[in-house]
Structures are given as C-alpha cells and as structure tokens.
Amino acid sequence: MSRAPRRPASLARPRGQVGCPACAEVEEILRRLDPALRVEGADLMARYRRALRKVSARAPAERWQDRLIVRKIRPGASVLDLGCGAGDLLAELMCRRRVRAQGIELDPEEVVRCVERGVPVLQGDLDHGLQGFPDRSFDYVVLEETLQTLHRPLTVLSEMLRVGREGIVSFPNFAWWKVRLSLMIEGRMPETERLPYRWYDTPNIHLFTLRDFLDWAERERVRILGGYAYESGRVRPLREDDNLDAEEALLFLRR
Amino acid sequence: MEFRAESPMSSPRKYDPPDSPTSVGWTRPQVVRLADARRPFRLECGRTLAPIDVEYETYGRLSPRGDNAVLILHALSGDAHVAGWDATAEAAGRPWRLRKPGWWNGMVGPGKAIDTRRWWVVCSNVLGSCYGTTGPASIDPATGRPYGCRFPPVTVGDWVRLQARLMDHLGIRRLHAVIGGSIGGQQAMEWALRYPRRLDNCIVLASGARLSVQGLAFNMVGRHAILNDPLYAGGDYYQNGRGPDVGLAVARMLAHITYLSEPGMHRKFGRRRNAGAGGEGGFGPEYEVESYLAHQGRSFVERFDANSYLYISRAMDAYDAARWGRGDLVVACHRIRARTMIVSFSSDWLYPPRQSRELALALCRAGREVTYVDLPSDVGHDAFLVETEKVGRLVQAFLESGGPGR
Numbered sequence: 001m002s003r004a005p006r007r008p009a010s011l012a013r014p015r016g017q018v019g020c021p022a023c024a025e026v027e028e029i030l031r032r033l034d035p036a037l038r039v040e041g042a043d044l045m046a047r048y049r050r051a052l053r054k055v056s057a058r059a060p061a062e063r064w065q066d067r068l069i070v071r072k073i074r075p076g077a078s079v080l081d082l083g084c085g086a087g088d089l090l091a092e093l094m095c096r097r098r099v100r101a102q103g104i105e106l107d108p109e110e111v112v113r114c115v116e117r118g119v120p121v122l123q124g125d126l127d128h129g130l131q132g133f134p135d136r137s138f139d140y141v142v143l144e145e146t147l148q149t150l151h152r153p154l155t156v157l158s159e160m161l162r163v164g165r166e167g168i169v170s171f172p173n174f175a176w177w178k179v180r181l182s183l184m185i186e187g188r189m190p191e192t193e194r195l196p197y198r199w200y201d202t203p204n205i206h207l208f209t210l211r212d213f214l215d216w217a218e219r220e221r222v223r224i225l226g227g228y229a230y231e232s233g234r235v236r237p238l239r240e241d242d243n244l245d246a247e248e249a250l251l252f253l254r255r
Numbered sequence: 256m257e258f259r260a261e262s263p264m265s266s267p268r269k270y271d272p273p274d275s276p277t278s279v280g281w282t283r284p285q286v287v288r289l290a291d292a293r294r295p296f297r298l299e300c301g302r303t304l305a306p307i308d309v310e311y312e313t314y315g316r317l318s319p320r321g322d323n324a325v326l327i328l329h330a331l332s333g334d335a336h337v338a339g340w341d342a343t344a345e346a347a348g349r350p351w352r353l354r355k356p357g358w359w360n361g362m363v364g365p366g367k368a369i370d371t372r373r374w375w376v377v378c379s380n381v382l383g384s385c386y387g388t389t390g391p392a393s394i395d396p397a398t399g400r401p402y403g404c405r406f407p408p409v410t411v412g413d414w415v416r417l418q419a420r421l422m423d424h425l426g427i428r429r430l431h432a433v434i435g436g437s438i439g440g441q442q443a444m445e446w447a448l449r450y451p452r453r454l455d456n457c458i459v460l461a462s463g464a465r466l467s468v469q470g471l472a473f474n475m476v477g478r479h480a481i482l483n484d485p486l487y488a489g490g491d492y493y494q495n496g497r498g499p500d501v502g503l504a505v506a507r508m509l510a511h512i513t514y515l516s517e518p519g520m521h522r523k524f525g526r527r528r529n530a531g532a533g534g535e536g537g538f539g540p541e542y543e544v545e546s547y548l549a550h551q552g553r554s555f556v557e558r559f560d561a562n563s564y565l566y567i568s569r570a571m572d573a574y575d576a577a578r579w580g581r582g583d584l585v586v587a588c589h590r591i592r593a594r595t596m597i598v599s600f601s602s603d604w605l606y607p608p609r610q611s612r613e614l615a616l617a618l619c620r621a622g623r624e625v626t627y628v629d630l631p632s633d634v635g636h637d638a639f640l641v642e643t644e645k646v647g648r649l650v651q652a653f654l655e656s657g658g659p660g661r
Contacts, residue, residue, distance in 0.1 A: 078622075102624060111628050115596065115649055118656030120624035122615055132616040 064230050065144055065170045065250045066092060072168070072252070073097050077139040080164060082126050082156065083146035086110050087119030094119065102138070127151045130159040142168045145248075148204040154216075161222065167253040175209035175243045176231075194230075194248055211243045217253065225252040270356050272340075277364050278356070279314040279339035279371055284347075286310045286387055289420045296417065302407040306396070309421055310387025311335045311379035314363060315371035317427075324427045325369060325654070326418065326454075327359065327378040328435030328442040331510075331567050332559055334386035337378045338363035338371075351558050361643035368647030369654065374431065381442075382417050383409040383566040391562035392493060402562075404490030409566055411438070411574040415445040419453070429453055432654055436460035436639035437606065438571045444614075448579045451592040458650060459597045461639040463610030464576040464584050464617070470605055473513050474568045477506030481561045490562055503561040504552030511551045516602035516635030520544060576614070584614070588621035596626040596653045598646065600638035626653065 066089045073079060075097045081090050084103030087110075093099045103121040105111050114121035127150055141164030147153050148171055160167045172194055173179075182190035189199040197204065217224055227238035229246035238249060271278040290296035290307035297303045312335045317324065327337050336357040344352035363369045363376055380388035383406065391406040398405075422430070433454050435443040440462025447457040466474070481487060484502030492498040515523075524544040540546040580586025595618055599611035608629045615627030630645050632638040639646060 100622070100624065102619060108628070108631065112648060112652065115626055115628070116652040116656060120594070120626050122612075122619065122625065122627045123629050124612070124627070132613075132620060134620055137620065137622070 063088065063144055063170075064235055064248075065168075065228075068228055068235070068250060069093075069142060069144075069168055070096060073099060073140055075099070078102075078137075079140045079142060080104070080133075080138040080160075081142045081144070082130075082160060083143065083149075084110075084114065084119070084121060086113035087117055087121060089142065089144070090114075090119045091117050126156050129155055130163050133159075133163040135162050136165050138164045140164055140166050140168055144168075144170045145172070147171045148206050148208065150206065153206050157216075158220070161253060161255040165254070166225070167222075167255075168250070169253060170248060170250040171208070171213070172204070172248050173210040173243065173246045174207045175211060176247045177244050178247070180244075192247070209243060210246055210249050213249070213251070221255070223254045225254055227251040270360060271364070277366050278360070279364050281342040282312055282314070282336065282339040282357070283342050284310050284312050284335055284387055287421065287424055289417060289424060296413075296420075298407050299410045299412050300408050304382075304389070304407055307382065307389045307417065308387070308393075309379050309382075309389075309417060311377060311421060312337060312357075313425075314338060314376045315374055317375040321427060322429070322431060323373065323375050324422075324430045325374040325376050326422070326430050326433045326446070327363070327369075327376060328418075328433060328439035328446075329358065329378060329381065330435070330437040330439045331564075331571060332507075332555070333358050333439070334384065335378045335380040335388075336386070337376065349558070351554070358640065359643075362647055362650065368643070368651040369434070370651070374654070377421075377425070377427075379418055379421050381409075381414040381567065383563055383570070385560035385563040390560065391490070391566060392560045401491070401493040403493065404562060404565070406562065406566065408569060410570050411441050411445050412449065414570070415442055415449055418442070418446075419450060422453070429455070432456035432458060434458040434460070434650065435462070437462055437636065438567070438574070440606075441571075441574045441576070444576045445574070447591045447593045447595060448576060448587060451590050454593045456654065457591070457593040457595045458653060459595065459611070459614070460646065461598070461600055461603055461606050461611075461636055462614075463606045464614045465574060465610075466571055467605075467607065467610060470513070471572050473509060473605075474572055477509050478565055478568060480505035480509070481565060484561075487561065492561070499561045500556045503559065503564060504549075504556050506564060507555040507559075508548045508552045511548060513605045514635055514637040516604065516633055518602060518633040519635050522633060584617040585620045588618045588623060591618065591621070591623055594624060594626075594653075596628070596649070598627075598639070598649060599629045600632045600634070600636070600642070601629055602633045603636045603638065605636040 069089060070092055073093060076099065078100040079090065079093055081103045084090055084105050087103050090101040090103050094101050101120060103114055103119055104124050104126060105114065105121050106123065106125050108123065111121050111123045141160040143160055147169060150156050178192060179190040182188060191197065228235055228250040229238045229242045230248040231245055232247065238246065273280045286308050288306055289309050290305045292305050295303040295305035296307050336352065338357040338360045340356050341349065341352040344350065363371060365372050369376060380386040382388055383390045385392050391402045391404065393402060394400065395402045395405060430453060433443045433446045440459040443457050443459050446454055481499050481502035484499030486492055486495065486497055487499040487502060488495060524547065527543045528541055529543060529546055540549055577584040577587050579590055597611050597615045599608035601608060612627060615625050618625040628649060630642065632642050634641050
C-alpha cells in the first residue's frame with residue numbers, strides 16, 4: 001500500500017524546471033479534463049455532482065494516518081496528540097506500542113469518550129498554545145487533520161515542534177486537483193469525501209496547500225523527515241510534486 | 256416554622272428510599288479508636304493527640320483480594336454518611352438525617368456511578384469535625400472538659416494520615432481509588448502525594464493545589480463572624496446552652512454564596528420577592544434569595560459546631576500540594592504514581608477551573624498521565640455535589656477504565 005501506484009502515461013507530467021510550477025499544474029488539469037469532457041460531455045459534470053452529494057452526506061472516512069503513525073512510533077515512546085478526538089489513535093498506541101499517551105481535546109463529548117476508554121486527556125483549546133509544557137517533553141506530538149481548523153495555526157505548529165522531539169502533522173491539501181476542479185469549473189467551494197462541508201459550516205478556517213506548508217517549513221528551517229500522500233482511498237509515500245495529486249498529506253517534521 | 260424559601264431548591268429533588276434497589280439502604284456509622292495513650296497520633300503541628308475516635312461508613316463488599324476499595328473524602332461540612340439512610344439518626348441526635356440521605360447519595364449505590372455492587376466504598380469523618388470523629392467538642396482527657404480552641408490545629412495531611420491508619424485497621428493495603436471534591440479533592444491529592452504506592456486512581460473534583468487568595472479572604476470573614484460573636488466565649492461555649500449561632504450562620508451564608516454562581520443564583524431565585532415581605536422594620540427577608548440563605552444559615556447551626564468550622568477552614572487555608580516539592584508543584588507531582596483525573600466546573604469561583612488546569616498541567620509537566628475535564632455548569636462550586644449525572648458519567652468511566660492495554 002505504501003508503494004506508489006504507477007502513473008498512467010497519459011497523465012505523465014513534464015519533469016524538471018519548466019517555468020512556473022503552478023502554471024504547469026493548470027495545464028495538467030486541463031489536459032486531464034479535456035479528453036473526458038470530449039468523450040462524456042455534460043454527463044461527466046452531472047456524475048461528478050451526484051458523487052459529491054453522496055460523499056458530503058457522510059462523515060470523513062476513518063483516519064488513514066493512524067495506521068502509518070502506529071507503525072512509525074517506537075514502543076515505550078511518549079506521544080502527545082493535539083485534538084485527539086475520542087482518543088482512537090492514542091488508545092491504539094497504548095495497546096500496541098505501550099506509549100505514554102496524552103491527548104488534548106476541546107469537545108467535551110469527545111473528552112468523555114476518551115475517559116471511557118482510559119485515554120488520558122486534557123480538555124483545552126489548542127489555540128491557547130501549549131504553555132506549561134516543557135521543551136521536548138514528548139517524543140512525538142501529533143496534529144491530525146486539525147491544523148486547518150485552528151485560529152493560530154503557526155503558533156500551534158511551532159509549539160508542537162518545541163514540545164515534541166518530532167512532529168507528525170496531517171492536513172487536507174487544497175491544491176488537490178479535484179478541489180481545484182470544483183473551484184475552477186463549478187466556481188464553488190469544494191466538497192469532497194474528506195472535506196464534506198459547506199462553506200458556512202466548515203470547521204476549516206485556514207485553507208492551505210501542500211506547497212504552502214512546504215514553503216513554511218523551508219522558511220522556518222523545519223526538516224521534513226518523510227511523508228505520505230492519500231489519494232482517492234490509496235496511501236503512498238509522498239512525492240516531491242504531490243501538490244496536485246495528494247488529497248491529504250501526512251508529514252513527519254523536526255525542527 | 257416552615258421556610259417558604261426552600262421551595263425553589265427542594266421542589267422536584269427526589270431521593271431513592273432505603274428499600275429502593277438503587278439505594279445502599281439503611282446505614283449504621285461505625286466508630287473505631289485509632290489512637291490512644293499507648294499509641295498516640297502525632298500531628299503535623301508537632302503535638303500528639305489521644306484518644307482519637309474516627310467515625311466511618313462502608314458500603315458494598317470488599318472483594319476476597321481486597322482490590323476494590325474506593326475511599327471517598329468529604330468536604331468542609333461533610334461527614335462519613337455518604338449514601339443511604341442513617342438508621343441511627345434519631346438515637347444519635349442527628350434529626351437532619353431523617354429528612355435526607357447521605358450527601359453523595361446520587362453518586363453512590365447499586366448501579367450508580369460509584370457502583371456498590373462492584374466497589375467497596377468507605378468514607379470517614381475528618382479529624383476536628385463534629386460527626387463522630389474526635390474534634391474540639393470532644394472531651395479533653397486532661398481537663399475533663401471539651402477541648403474548645405485548645406484542640407490542636409489539624410491539617411489535610413493529618414486527615415490523610417489518620418485515614419491511612421483507618422485503612423490499616425480495615426486491612427486495606429492498596430486502594431483502587433480515592434475521590435473527593437473541594438477540600439475532599441485536596442485530601443485526594445494529598446493521598447496521591449503522601450502514599451503514592453497505596454492507590455491506583457485519584458479523582459479530584461472542584462479543587463486545586465491550594466485555595467486561592469480570594470478563598471482565603473472569604474474564609475477569614477467567616478471565621479471573623481464566629482470569633483466576634485459574643486456567645487463564642489473564647490471557644491468554651493459548650494456548657495453555656497447557646498453557642499455563637501449567629502456568627503456560624505453568617506459564616507455559612509457567606510460560604511454558601513461562594514458555592515453558587517451568579518448565573519446559577521439568577522436562574523434559581525432571580526429577584527423574586529417573598530410574599531408578604533417586610534417585617535423587622537423593613538429589613539426582613541424581602542427577596543427569595545435572602546430567606547434561602549437565612550434558612551441555610553439556620554439549618555447549618557443546627558448540625559455543625561462552630562469550633563469545627565474554624566479548625567477545618569484553617570486546614571483548608573493552609574493546604575498546599577506544592578509543599579511536597581518545596582514550593583514547586585511540578586516537583587511535587589513527580590511523586591504521584593496514580594492515574595489522576597481532575598474535574599473543574601466552568602462557573603466555580605471558589606476553586607476556579609484555572610486552578611484545576613494548573614494542577615493538571617503540573618502533573619503533565621511531571622510526565623504523569625492526567626485527565627482534566629472542565630464541565631460546563633452554572634451551579635458553581637456545588638456542581639460536584641449537584642451535577643451527579645455529568646460527574647457520575649466521568650467518575651464511573653474513570654473508575655472502570657484501567658486504560659487500554661492494562
């Protein structure tokens with residue numbers, strides 16, 4: 001599953017430095033779209049809309065990152081999960097990796113569910129930072145699918161890299177080609193399986209792309225130790241040019 | 256005289272009767288002498304005290320392995336009578352227990368959050384109190400008269416050490432959990448700090464590592480009212496027929512306000528007036544909240560000893576969990592081995608959520624697993640007693656979850 005699926009020849013993109021990468025991506029989208037439109041015409045858009053309606057009724061699929069994170073974390077480590085929800089990841093880590101787990105979660109209902117399964121959880125608002133947590137007091141600090149919901153994402157990012165020896169972050173990539181398609185063709189805010197919200201009820205308030213994130217990391221001298229991409233139900237190691245193909249990204253970071 | 260003002264409070268609150276399947280039923284307090292002339296008890300102040308009797312109650316059955324003991328720690332005005340109906344209330348001269356079951360009856364019983372079919376629950380009255388455990392109203396063997404304020408100062412640490420002596424007496428080496436709210440929560444903390452290897456779980460409700468300076472101020476005013484009541488008589492009022500009832504009632508009324516919250520009081524009383532208010536030259540209880548507080552004051556006087564109030568409130572002032580780390584709470588928390596859950600209530604201004612969070616963070620900084628929950632409630636500090644549904648869910652979940660993989 002971590003092996004990269006072979007890219008169909010028709011979708012191959014020119015490698016190397018060929019002017020502005022963003023322009024290249026737009027060309028790529030048009031190229032992908034063009035044959036489909038020619039073949040199926042208006043029917044494609046109808047099917048596309050139907051599919052969107054179906055997925056938007058569902059909650060986001062199970063967190064695909066958990067499996068990879070569990071595999072990555074060594075037994076006996078300490079793990080702080082920011083926005084731990086009902087404690088799924090931590091419960092699994094406690095069982096399978098015997099970690100010292102600590103979650104932070106804002107939603108009182110989720111907090112109670114953590115307590116019910118014995119996951120230690122601090123109720124608190126990540127936007128208030130991690131004051132009080134000493135530097136490097138956890139081996140790993142995890143921030144899954146939460147960064148884009150925060151009021152102060154950069155504060156939380158730098159805090160997680162201060163408190164943890166290693167940061168693990170995952171987020172939806174708003175440069176994924178289907179998201180762009182939705183904006184470009186439909187002129188509407190995207191709704192996908194992993195982003196099943198309308199513009200008015202989305203918790204995602206800071207929208208960014210994989211490239212935005214990598215820019216930030218470079219500027220802040222944050223090293224990317226590795227990563228994975230999620231694309232239409234499949235997971236594979238992240239590629240350098242995944243800004244277009246990755247629906248979601250999972251990155252391992254270190255300051 | 257009936258108190259009209261009780262109506263907003265007492266309206267639909269129903270208690271399960273002693274024959275209900277969810278009640279622990281009729282209870283009988285037990286008293287044990289834990290210190291005598293041969294085996295005196297050395298207090299933190301340096302003085303020794305003997306004899307010491309301790310009143311306690313137990314519910315449920317101790318498992319053959321003795322691993323299901325849950326110790327409940329009561330707050331300032333509490334007693335060992337946690338749940339059920341006291342079969343000895345009349346004979347022991349505690350008529351108030353005829354009207355109400357134990358103070359945490361909603362939490363403790365068969366099928367309740369602290370399920371007595373599973374846990375063996377024990378609670379003892381603290382040293383210096385007036386509910387069967389030795390206190391200022393007890394007879395000083397040296398003089399043959401009540402101690403009054405010659406009773407030695409007591410501390411939360413003394414209470415916990417005496418509770419440990421009780422556990423020794425009962426043959427309990429290790430507790431599954433200690434649970435307490437308010438100053439009971441501080442006893443729970445003290446247990447986790449003083450006897451880290453004698454408990455597996457620690458639940459601290461509506462409490463903090465220490466009382467806030469605002470809390471110190473309120474306690475001072477309460478004591479001031481008692482000490483300056485002319486009937487206080489230097490603490491030797493026991494033979495006078497009447498004690499400092501007015502002072503004690505004022506202390507209770509003031510304290511009671513700190514147990515509530517502004518929105519909670521607004522919801523309960525608003526600015527509603529009593530029917531036919533007035534009297535006493537226009538300064539009688541005009542608003543419902545006035546007669547409610549007056550009732551709280553009066554009924555407290557009926558059941559509590561002023562000297563005990565002074566001693567216990569002093570112990571509450573003095574407690575500081577950071578003492579175990581020479582003033583550094585994080586260092587202190589390194590001692591703790593138990594899983595800990597700290598619960599605050601959003602409208603509590605006696606032990607505000609900020610303090611509970613500080614304690615939780617200290618535990619976290621010390622590398623301890625900790626659960627901290629700030630429950631939304633407009634009831635104020637009293638929420639730990641009143642919000643049995645919310646608190647119960649958490650306490651039950653915490654007691655029954657050993658944690659994944661354990």
